Amino acid sequence: MSTAPDHPARAVVDLDAIRDNVRALRATAPTAQVMAVVKADAYGHGLFPVARAALAGGATWLGVAHGAEALAVRAAVGPGHRILTWLYAPGASFADLVRNDVDVAVAAAWALDEVADGARAAGRTARVHLKVDTGLGRNGIMPEDLPAVLDRAAALQAEGALAVVGLMSHFALADEPDDPSVKMQTHVFEDAVRTAEAAGMPIEVRHIANSAATLTNPSAHYDLVRPGIAVYGLSPVPHLGAPGDYGLRPAMTLEARLATVKRVPAGHGVSYGHFYTTTQDTVLGVIPLGYGDGIPRHASGGSLGPGGPVLVGGAVDDVAAPGTGLGTARVLRIAGRVCMDQVILDLGPYAPEQAGDVVTLFGASDGLARAGAPNAEDWAQAAGTISYEIVTRLGARVPRVYAGTAGRETA
Numbered sequence: 001m002s003t004a005p006d007h008p009a010r011a012v013v014d015l016d017a018i019r020d021n022v023r024a025l026r027a028t029a030p031t032a033q034v035m036a037v038v039k040a041d042a043y044g045h046g047l048f049p050v051a052r053a054a055l056a057g058g059a060t061w062l063g064v065a066h067g068a069e070a071l072a073v074r075a076a077v078g079p080g081h082r083i084l085t086w087l088y089a090p091g092a093s094f095a096d097l098v099r100n101d102v103d104v105a106v107a108a109a110w111a112l113d114e115v116a117d118g119a120r121a122a123g124r125t126a127r128v129h130l131k132v133d134t135g136l137g138r139n140g141i142m143p144e145d146l147p148a149v150l151d152r153a154a155a156l157q158a159e160g161a162l163a164v165v166g167l168m169s170h171f172a173l174a175d176e177p178d179d180p181s182v183k184m185q186t187h188v189f190e191d192a193v194r195t196a197e198a199a200g201m202p203i204e205v206r207h208i209a210n211s212a213a214t215l216t217n218p219s220a221h222y223d224l225v226r227p228g229i230a231v232y233g234l235s236p237v238p239h240l241g242a243p244g245d246y247g248l249r250p251a252m253t254l255e256a257r258l259a260t261v262k263r264v265p266a267g268h269g270v271s272y273g274h275f276y277t278t279t280q281d282t283v284l285g286v287i288p289l290g291y292g293d294g295i296p297r298h299a300s301g302g303s304l305g306p307g308g309p310v311l312v313g314g315a316v317d318d319v320a321a322p323g324t325g326l327g328t329a330r331v332l333r334i335a336g337r338v339c340m341d342q343v344i345l346d347l348g349p350y351a352p353e354q355a356g357d358v359v360t361l362f363g364a365s366d367g368l369a370r371a372g373a374p375n376a377e378d379w380a381q382a383a384g385t386i387s388y389e390i391v392t393r394l395g396a397r398v399p400r401v402y403a404g405t406a407g408r409e410t411a
């Protein structure tokens with residue numbers, strides 16, 4: 001592990017996995033284009049390398065929440081790829097977005113007028129996607145308000161300020177494909193499309209499917225799918241299937257070098273609050289990662305919970321080429337409280353580990369999987385959350401290191 005000495009931990013992101021996951025999603029939704037969702041720094045994986053790797057996999061669109069993210073993506077990938085942004089407050093820099101050829105989702109009448117103002121200032125026509133609330137109860141135009149918004153959009157379209165090119169929505173329970181709300185939202189969505197087309201807006205792209213709907217609900221694919229978590233090789237529906245069941249593989253490995261390995265007697269309390277106490281003479285190992293790095297405090301162990309899992313032992317020192325010596329490999333659970341910068345393992349009385357040895361919190365490669373490395377879903381379960389949060393909240397302090405070549409040819 002070639003981590004700089006002042007960075008005792010790192011996240012290795014396999015760009016080829018990102019590319020291959022996008023390819024798999026294209027095969028899953030062959031009638032639709034793929035928009036790779038790269039908001040929140042590509043779910044913690046790093047915006048620019050991921051955006052390029054996703055394009056290398058055949059994504060034709062990139063999706064982000066914020067305008068600033070859209071402009072950053074545009075700068076990273078250059079002209080020619082479609083980019084969509086969907087979340088902002090009044091006063092956003094719509095002229096910049098239009099000038100940079102970014103599509104804008106509109107979820108309220110005021111936004112339509114602000115986007116049109118931005119288009120006039122930019123001297124170009126804005127491409128707009130109307131976002132309809134078909135039942136999620138989040139942002140989106142309520143169906144009963146759609147006709148009035150369409151009237152306004154038609155006037156602005158006639159003037160040349162904007163063109164409505166898309167109609168989009170989002171599911172509340174895409175991860176429960178048999179829930180009646182899924183079908184109900186689909187009906188409302190199709191009604192909205194018909195209403196828009198009747199108002200003289202030929203919709204270029206209809207889109208409603210996130211990862212879960214892309215993987216489990218072909219009737220929701222329409223013209224464009226918007227997968228996020230699946231691009232990173234994690235399952236949006238862990239209760240229905242693992243990544244491999246959908247042809248996906250996780251892209252991120254989180255590993256660290258033990259900062260301290262030391263012997264303590266039986267009955268020794270471990271970490272804040274002493275929620276773990278050694279039951280025998282044993283060896284403790286300190287991992288230099290904590291909640292300041294995005295390790296959930298809810299993944300504390302001992303009497304606080306199951307504790308986040310960690311693979312120790314063996315020379316798993318390179319995700320691209322795991323070493324030999326996996327004979328001592330074992331998965332241990334965090335002992336006691338997760339601290340801001342550190343967590344502690346009870347390595348056992350015969351631990352061969354030394355300070356500096358590499359441990360894996362969650363891993364992606366085949367070699368790590370064979371060694372029994374935990375994955376982000378295991379961490380999600382230990383912390384009572386979802387894998388999305390495990391990878392997305394990984395702190396800025398943890399260096400991202402890239403493996404693979406996808407998307408780097410043009411970098």
Ligand SMILES: *Cc1c(COP(=O)(O)O)cnc(C)c1O
Nearest residue numbers: 037170210211212226227228229
């Ligand atoms: C985040 C987001 C997505 C991607 O969701 P996943 O569950 O990660 O696939 C798609 N569409 C919208 C509007 C989103 O906010």
